[in-house]
Every structure is written in C-alpha cells, then in structure tokens.
Amino acid sequence: MxxxxxxxxxxxxxxxxxxxxxxxxxxxxxxxxxxxxxxxxxxxxxxxxxxxxxxxxxxxxxxxxxxxxPLDDDGAHIGGRIDGELAKKGQSISPEDCMIAGIALSKKQTVLSRDSDFKRISTLETEPY
CATH class of the missing domain: 3.40.50.1010 (5'-nuclease)
Incomplete structure (x- = not known):
C-alpha cells in the first residue's frame, strides 16, 4: 500500500x-x-x-x-501518460499525484489517500481513510 x-x-x-x-x-x-x-x-x-x-x-x-x-522509469512513463491523458480531457491533477499514481500502477499497489484527485485515474486502486 x-x-x-x-x-x-x-x-x-x-x-x-x-x-x-x-x-x-x-x-x-x-x-x-x-x-x-x-x-x-x-x-x-x-x-x-x-x-x-x-x-x-x-x-x-x-x-x-x-x-x-523511487520514481523509476516505468513509474515515470506511466505517470507522464496519466498527466497527458488527464490534461487532454481538461481534468488535470498535480504532476506529483500523477507520479505517485505512476509508481503505484507500475508496482500494482493501492494508494491510501483522502485526495479525491486520484479518483480521476480509472485504472488506479485507492483506499480512503
């Protein structure tokens, strides 16, 4: 997590x-x-x-x-793709959140957060608290 x-x-x-x-x-x-x-x-x-x-x-x-x-190559590529796709739809979130999501997706991990911006990433599993 x-x-x-x-x-x-x-x-x-x-x-x-x-x-x-x-x-x-x-x-x-x-x-x-x-x-x-x-x-x-x-x-x-x-x-x-x-x-x-x-x-x-x-x-x-x-x-x-x-x-x-760390943010490795896989996480950076995935995070960059997320950033670009969301920007294209007019739904941008912070680059930092995109990078965290990229790391999570590359490692098949859930993100524990109260930040609703992560919900814009349909492929990302999140857990609230």
Missing amino acids: ILDTSFLIDLMDGKQNAIAKAQELTKRNEAQIITTVSIFELSSGLAQSKKPDRERQKIMQILAEQTVW
Whole structure:
C-alpha cells in the first residue's frame, strides 16, 4: 500500500482517522510504502514551515518506519501518460499525484489517500481513510 502525502501529513498531525488506519494496516501486515515524490512534497512543506525543526523531526520519524520507493522509469512513463491523458480531457491533477499514481500502477499497489484527485485515474486502486 502506497501512503499518499495527505495521509502522511494527517499521521504527523496526529489525526485520529490516520492513526487508526495506520494501526489497521499494521494489524493486516500490509506493507506501508512511501514514494520519493511524497518526500519531495514533505520537504517543500518543511521549507515553508514556521516550525521547521519540529516538522523535520516528524518527517524523519515517519521515514525511518517505512519503505521508500523511487520514481523509476516505468513509474515515470506511466505517470507522464496519466498527466497527458488527464490534461487532454481538461481534468488535470498535480504532476506529483500523477507520479505517485505512476509508481503505484507500475508496482500494482493501492494508494491510501483522502485526495479525491486520484479518483480521476480509472485504472488506479485507492483506499480512503
């Protein structure tokens, strides 16, 4: 299961629904995977934070507990295709979400997210929390 950035932020903020979902995934022995794209997004937010030391500590704790997958060639090709197809239909989503979806599809993984933009990708399995 790929953990989207929205989930990671909610988890770091101590939101109960995210904490409960993380516990459920652990109980199910579900792999919990973070992408390098989410690291990029978290780092961007960190650079804008008013409390960067505290936020950095939260990010480092999350990263230490999870497997991290990079955006490889397959994920990049799939993500780029998704980006182009959605733009062509006038339904664009962020390039970062396209990259996360590309990684998920290339690895046959579900994305855990509350971000409704992922629903525009018909071939992508998502799980809410």
